[in-house]
Amino acid sequence: MGKQRKTWSPELKEQIVLAVLSGERTIAEAAREYEVSESLIHTWRAQFLEAGRARLQGARPDAAQKKLEKEVQQLKAIIADKELSLYIAKKIRGL
Structure with a gap:
């Protein structure tokens, strides 16, 4: 059985880093x-x-989050447009 990785909460990480930066601990x-x-x-x-x-x-x-959300919305619109074009092409061809 492998060794499990230990995880630390963001709060504990912050506490450790602040203790080091403040000179409280090396x-x-x-x-x-x-x-x-x-x-x-x-x-x-x-x-x-x-x-x-x-x-x-x-x-x-x-x-950065807002930029990514905007990009996701643009990509969803492109996909929807392509799906609609494909649907129309299939209907025209009688598939």
Whole structure:
């Protein structure tokens, strides 16, 4: 039986990263205390800082979501148009 991957809640990740960034704990101390690899804490810290950097540059978290939703709607409209064209072509041919 394989080893299961441990998952951490976003709240716990934030707590760990903030403890490291505030100087309350070193990465090594946090890794030992929370039983997390140091490399994982480095990854979380980099993600946390990158998200903050993007937000300060004016990126809105929901802007990307809205863009994707608009693209999905456009693609759905294209599919509906193609399905209608296919339906009409089949009717004309008597299929």
